Amino acid sequence: xxxxxxxxxxxxxxxxxxxxxxxxxxxxxxxxxxxxxxxxxxxxxxxxxxxxxxxxxxxxxxxxxxxxxxxxxxxxxxxxxxxxxxxxxxxxxxxxxxxxxxxxxxxxxxxxxxxxxxxxxxxxxxxxxxxxxxxxxxxxxxxxxxxxxxxxxxxxxxxxxxxxxxxxxxxxxxxxxxxxxxxxxxxxxxxxxxxxxxxxxxxx
Numbered sequence: 131x132x133x134x135x136x137x138x139x140x141x142x143x144x145x146x147x148x149x150x151x152x153x154x155x156x157x158x159x160x161x162x163x164x165x166x167x168x169x170x171x172x173x174x175x176x177x178x179x180x181x182x183x184x185x186x187x188x189x190x191x192x193x194x195x196x197x198x199x200x201x202x203x204x205x206x207x208x209x210x211x212x213x214x215x216x217x218x219x220x221x222x223x224x225x226x227x228x229x230x231x232x233x234x235x236x237x238x239x240x241x242x243x244x245x246x247x248x249x250x251x252x253x254x255x256x257x258x259x260x261x262x263x264x265x266x267x268x269x270x271x272x273x274x275x276x277x278x279x280x281x282x283x284x285x286x287x288x289x290x291x292x293x294x295x296x297x298x299x300x301x302x303x304x305x306x307x308x309x310x311x312x313x314x315x316x317x318x319x320x321x322x323x324x325x326x327x328x329x330x331x332x333x334x
Contacts, residue, residue: 133157133201139310153316158201165226200228227257231283297324
């Protein structure tokens with residue numbers, strides 16, 4: 131059970147982003163990470179390993195046009211910093227990928243689909259499968275369900291110009307405000323839940 135949060139738009143309400151970070155942390159005590167982009171700039175990644183009850187000193191970018199954040203509950207891999215989300219998918223342009231859920235038999239699934247992964251984190255397989263499926267969220271989830279049946283997932287992906295969010299049994303809440311759009315795995319003021327089995331995509 132991990133936590134997702136983020137923003138895309140003009141200039142975010144930093145106080146609200148910090149609230150979303152704290153809400154996400156209640157779902158993910160093991161690590162914290164963000165991928166963000168200032169207007170007209172490329173994505174930048176920041177990662178912290180954490181402990182339950184201990185939130186690291188996090189300085190958010192002052193005016194990101196896009197921020198994808200993740201609080202991790204480690205269910206696979208070695209708990210290394212390289213496995214902290216958002217993962218960096220080695221494609222062009224670079225893609226940040228953050229996931230809430232478990233990909234069972236992920237090593238076998240990678241072999242079956244020809245996916246090449248750089249970490250032992252199960253979520254990377256899902257991110258690479260999404261890339262392999264041409265960023266088709268429905269096809270990606272159908273391929274995953276063929277492998278492991280119906281299981282709950284929510285995830286987000288981002289380039290410096292666009293974000294994709296998917297809710298497949300794990301909750302995601304979104305809110306549109308004048309300055310942009312916010313999301314989080316926990317309900318927050320003015321937010322509404324994405325319907326299960328749906329996805330959204332927004333561009334700058």
